[in-house]
């Protein structure tokens with residue numbers, strides 16, 4: 001269904017309908033490998049192109065049969081929680097049409113690990129690279145244990161796992177990004193991983209908030225590298241409210257889409273410097289065009305994700321962003337994504 005038609009419905013109803021259609025594979029196929037120059041690698045995973053679907057669109061792994069046809073280079077499902085959770089009262093997603101942005105305060109609605117595992121068990125090779133993003137239940141008394149259970153649960157079924165400590169809509173969650181709490185969380189996860197997987201360690205990525213202070217950002221990067229995290233996803237939605245026009249701009253929640261582009265790309269560039277290009281970074285936040293994607297790669301992103309651009313532009317956003325990105329690489333005589341990463345630094 002065209003995204004224009006879906007936008008006649010309230011956001012969450014539109015989302016449910018899209019998930020239903022995609023789950024039944026009711027979409028045309030767009031190739032993921034139409035641009036040989038864009039084939040790349042992230043943490044040892046071969047991607048037909050760098051553009052992934054960000055977490056939060058398919059929280060429960062219901063839509064993979066359709067999503068896998070849209071030409072994304074990789075797909076991240078989740079956030080998945082150990083136990084089912086309803087999330088916040090509705091309405092909890094708001095369109096800021098003039099800004100082509102969203103504000104959401106879903107608060108981790110999840111069908112829980114067991115149902116997601118059952119769906120991932122039916123995974124087909126043609127779905128390509130799939131990762132799972134994991135989190136903690138709101139009423140958890142031991143959040144670290146929630147992440148450990150999540151890692152154990154999804155690990156055999158996916159290609160990589162993302163640790164989400166950056167959703168703004170679960171009280172206290174973002175505290176796990178700091179100091180001893182982050183160290184303890186990552187140590188527990190690394191120890192758990194060491195006891196899993198006979199076929200070599202699968203990558204674990206950490207997804208961070210754009211709202212960290214710069215000294216927190218530096219400490220987080222040092223802790224993540226010392227722990228042996230494989231990469232950072234930079235980043236989640238923001239609590240900031242840069243110049244917005246949409247009438248819902250004062251709603252509580254995380255902001256995504258173009259108003260996040262400059263904020264998240266500046267953070268990406270800082271982290272590329274802090275990690276001296278040694279830690280793979282995923283650029284996400286506000287990508288709506290090939291120029292946006294190109295800016296993130298030049299700032300230090302080895303791969304990319306988007307969500308809100310997909311809501312406003314529909315499935316055509318994938319071909320558009322990748323076609324434009326390919327043309328920009330050709331114009332500037334970059335032979336590959338890898339050869340372009342961090343070229344602004």
Ligand SMILES: Cc1cc2nc3c(=O)[nH]c(=O)nc-3n(C[C@H](O)[C@H](O)[C@H](O)COP(=O)(O)O)c2cc1C
Pocket residue numbers: 054055056057059078079093102104106108133164167207235236237255256257258260284285286287305306307308309
């Ligand atoms: C409605 C909505 C739900 C989201 N849910 C999640 C989530 O469950 N886990 C997560 O890590 N990020 C979640 N995100 C954040 C996105 O993955 C992404 O980091 C953010 O939207 C910035 O990218 P964008 O500007 O391309 O949308 C969500 C975003 C939106 C708009």
